[in-house]
Amino acid sequence: MHLGESTRECEYSQISTRSSTPMETPYKKKTPKKRKWETFPGRNRFYCDGRIMMAKQTGVFYLTLVLILVTCGLFFTFDCWFLAEQLTPIIPVIGAVLFLFVIGTLLRTSFSDPGVLPRATPDEAADLERQIDVANGSTGYRPPPRTKEVVINGQTVKLKYCFTCKIFRPPRASHCSLCDNCVERFDHHCPWVGNCVGKRNYRFFYMFILSLSFLTVFIFAFVITHIILNSQRIGFLSALKDSPASVLEVVVCFFSVWSIVGLSGFHTYLISSNQTTNEDIKGSWSSKRSKDNYNPYSYGNIFTNCCAALCGPLPPSLIDRRGFIQSDAPQLAPPTNGLPMYGSTQSQQSHKCDQDQCIQSTKFVLQVATTPLLQQQQSSEPVILSPENGASLPGRASLALGGPCTSLPLGQPTPPASTPSLSCHEATDLLPIHGHPHNHSHPLQEQLAHHHFLTPEEVPSPPGMLHCGSPLGHSHTMQGSFYNPASQDSLHEDSVRGLVKLSSV
Amino acid sequence: MLSSMKEGCHDPKTKQTQLLKPGRRTKASGVFHNLQEMQHCASLVTKVFIQRDYSEGTVCRFQTKFPSELNIRIERTLLEETVKTLNSYYMEAEKIGGQSYMEGCLACATAYIVFLCMETRYEKVLKKISGYIQEQNEKIYAPRGLLLTDPVERGMRVLEVSIFEDQGSAGSSPSSTLSSDSSAR
Numbered sequence: 001m002h003l004g005e006s007t008r009e010c011e012y013s014q015i016s017t018r019s020s021t022p023m024e025t026p027y028k029k030k031t032p033k034k035r036k037w038e039t040f041p042g043r044n045r046f047y048c049d050g051r052i053m054m055a056k057q058t059g060v061f062y063l064t065l066v067l068i069l070v071t072c073g074l075f076f077t078f079d080c081w082f083l084a085e086q087l088t089p090i091i092p093v094i095g096a097v098l099f100l101f102v103i104g105t106l107l108r109t110s111f112s113d114p115g116v117l118p119r120a121t122p123d124e125a126a127d128l129e130r131q132i133d134v135a136n137g138s139t140g141y142r143p144p145p146r147t148k149e150v151v152i153n154g155q156t157v158k159l160k161y162c163f164t165c166k167i168f169r170p171p172r173a174s175h176c177s178l179c180d181n182c183v184e185r186f187d188h189h190c191p192w193v194g195n196c197v198g199k200r201n202y203r204f205f206y207m208f209i210l211s212l213s214f215l216t217v218f219i220f221a222f223v224i225t226h227i228i229l230n231s232q233r234i235g236f237l238s239a240l241k242d243s244p245a246s247v248l249e250v251v252v253c254f255f256s257v258w259s260i261v262g263l264s265g266f267h268t269y270l271i272s273s274n275q276t277t278n279e280d281i282k283g284s285w286s287s288k289r290s291k292d293n294y295n296p297y298s299y300g301n302i303f304t305n306c307c308a309a310l311c312g313p314l315p316p317s318l319i320d321r322r323g324f325i326q327s328d329a330p331q332l333a334p335p336t337n338g339l340p341m342y343g344s345t346q347s348q349q350s351h352k353c354d355q356d357q358c359i360q361s362t363k364f365v366l367q368v369a370t371t372p373l374l375q376q377q378q379s380s381e382p383v384i385l386s387p388e389n390g391a392s393l394p395g396r397a398s399l400a401l402g403g404p405c406t407s408l409p410l411g412q413p414t415p416p417a418s419t420p421s422l423s424c425h426e427a428t429d430l431l432p433i434h435g436h437p438h439n440h441s442h443p444l445q446e447q448l449a450h451h452h453f454l455t456p457e458e459v460p461s462p463p464g465m466l467h468c469g470s471p472l473g474h475s476h477t478m479q480g481s482f483y484n485p486a487s488q489d490s491l492h493e494d495s496v497r498g499l500v501k502l503s504s505v
Numbered sequence: 506m507l508s509s510m511k512e513g514c515h516d517p518k519t520k521q522t523q524l525l526k527p528g529r530r531t532k533a534s535g536v537f538h539n540l541q542e543m544q545h546c547a548s549l550v551t552k553v554f555i556q557r558d559y560s561e562g563t564v565c566r567f568q569t570k571f572p573s574e575l576n577i578r579i580e581r582t583l584l585e586e587t588v589k590t591l592n593s594y595y596m597e598a599e600k601i602g603g604q605s606y607m608e609g610c611l612a613c614a615t616a617y618i619v620f621l622c623m624e625t626r627y628e629k630v631l632k633k634i635s636g637y638i639q640e641q642n643e644k645i646y647a648p649r650g651l652l653l654t655d656p657v658e659r660g661m662r663v664l665e666v667s668i669f670e671d672q673g674s675a676g677s678s679p680s681s682t683l684s685s686d687s688s689a690r
Contacts, residue, residue, distance in 0.1 A: 104616050118660035123552050150559045159559065167662055171559055185563065207613070297562055304601075311609030312601050313627045318660045 037321035041119055042181040050321035052111040054194050055179050061110055061194030068106070068212075071252050072099045074245040075219050079226045082243075086229055091222060098215040105208035106193060113317040114198030115184035117165060117173060125166035132161075153296035172297070174278055188277040197277075200317065203310045206267050213261045220253035271309045272302040547650065547669035555588065555664040565595040567656070567664050578668065579649050587641055587653070588664065591634065598630035631657055 037050035045054050054061070072095070080092040120128070132146055146161035148168055159168045162175050165182045169175070174186035176196050185199035197205045223246045230239035240247060270280060274297050279285060285295035299305050553575060558568040569588050571581045608626060612619055624632075635655050642653055646666075654665035 101616070108617065117662070120662065121659065124554055124659070124663055124665075127552070127554050152560060152562050157559075168556075170557065171563055307606060308601050311606045311613075313599055313605045313608075314612075314625055315599075315627055316625070316631065318657070 033324045035321070036319070036323045036325055039325065040319065040321070042116065043179050044116075044181070046321065053113050053321060054110055055189065055191075055196065057178070057191065058194040060191040064106070064192045067252065067256075068099075068102060071219065071249055072215075074249055075223065078243050078245040079223055079249070082226050082230065083222055087225075095215075095218060095222075098211060098218060101211045102208065102215050105204050105211060109190075109197070109201045109204040109208050110193045110195050112195075112201045112204070113319060113321070114186075114196040115200040115315070116179075116196075116198075116317075116319050117167065117170075117182040117184060118319050119164075120166040128161075128166065128168070155294065155296040157296070172276060172279070185276060186278055200315060203314075206264075206271065206310065209260060209264045209267060213257070213264045216253050216256045216260055219249060220257060223249045223253070272305050274298040274305040274309065547671055550668045550670045553666045553668065555666065557662060564599055565656075565661055566592050572666070574668070575651070575666065578651055579646070583645055587645070590637065591656075591664070594630055594634045594637070598627045 035050050037046040037053075040046070043056045045056060045058065046052065047054070075095065076092065080095065083091045146168075148159040148161075150157055150159055150171070152171060157171050159171065161167070162169050162182050164175060164180060167182065169182055170184060172185045173182050175182045176186065176189050178189050179196055181196070183196050183198035185202070187197040187202055187205075189196045190205065193205065193208070195201070226243070227236075227239050227246055227250075230242060233239075234242070267277075270277065273295065275285060275295060279295075283289060285293060287293055299308060551574065553572045555567050555570075555572065558566040560566075567588050569585050569592075571584060575584065605626065635657070638653050638655050646653055650669045650671070652667040652669065654667065656662070656664050659665055
């Protein structure tokens, strides 16, 4: 109808779902609604349909779990009987309680969202860009690094702009390069728990290391007691031969005690002064910097600081992993802001990135950049991620395969499984790289990101302009052809299978 | 005015676009009777973002500075009032006091299993906030062609204010529609 056509032309971006065009309907009917974790841009792994969230490299976490389970298993099997008979049956009970607490807090630390900040929507990013350009005045090829200064409790704090997440990071937040997320109140990335430690899981992490120190000391003490008591009866060497498991336990506990108790002590200090590992290492609030330097976040006394860190309110997760992707949200700017990053980091060709994958992705990026997308911000994520997912084969279990390409290539070792040190903190060569790498590698990423900002920006229409509905069908079919849910499912299955195998140990 | 608006709008049930008589200005821009009406009839013009205010640390607070783009749409005091109320809600959620300690200790003692049955105080306050925002949208912002988005949906980074314009007058320039808006008021 004539009038119907004219209204369709005049409708720019509608909020409500219009009657679907013939091209759209078949696509929508075929694919089920996706949950947000499936298109999460960070380099995390999700299990149990988004309920569990971990970092990409989880090998060391399994090692931690195995060490704890095996040591405690040996303790309960071989030493507890003797101790229960000779001393008191309360010993295994206390041991069991400690063990359960350790496992509970470990799983809670590893599986929960550390306080990831969701990335900016394209509209927000465009708005920020405009504000920054206005402030800077020039739009040179390499604009200066973007920072904002804010005065908190009398201290000047610099807020840095995160090029990956396109936000100004709140104070105390930091971008974890391993997980490729900005995390609130970022402490450090702990390979032993297989996750970042941030605002939402710091208390669990602290309770984990505290209870683990008690457990380690407990087992160490009672295994020694067992050997001594036994050797009084049958001699030292016979006692050792009698329970070889005890020897193993002593060795494990001996080495663990030093690192874990040390780490607990360190974190107790951090909590009482309300600092993060990140801040302590950088010496942000150290009086050595200047006489007037003090921690603006501290409450003044140790007790309040401890209570705030451990018993304070627990904010809910901001990333809404299990929510469904809404495709109806109105959008102003085409999602060009997400593209340059992928385009630029594709060209880095890091050793982790498969060459074919990168080339394919770059081709896709250029294709997408030349086609104005009416897709809303959430569903734009699969547009960016899908070619990598589709191209990759089950070997890479990462959901956001832009990940390997976006990882900062400068001196990033493969995770810390290779390091011999036992504790999170003592591996000081580890933390500066993983926890806050930006000091060193940020400028490179900034430059590259900016280098490519211009290209896609020139191509689609400027943010102010509103698009007609006609390319909608086209972009849907294009998306459909790239998106391969089947391969994602198989990757997911592999990861879950790995977890199930472990639990059967 | 109301009847003309209904003629030119969506029927939400059938989700069909209605025919707009060409050349007929259905309504002065920005004057809608309810949220649903606005959502179905209006087209998005621009979005204004109210950023976080970090001057008091990491607590959740939004800047009360009035964005200039909204000068023509809404009175300064109304928006400031909304932002201040939101800030007070967030402060209440993040308050460290007796109740939060009790909740924390109870949770720790029960190995956090208690949160399977019970909501944390923060979550309760967030629900209150979304209810408040919904109410504000319906009463104050929708009639002015604005829509507030709950900050939780934007990762607590910004308070997003979407500015809408009436579909019928979408072709005309904002300045002309605004002059009719002021005359209509």
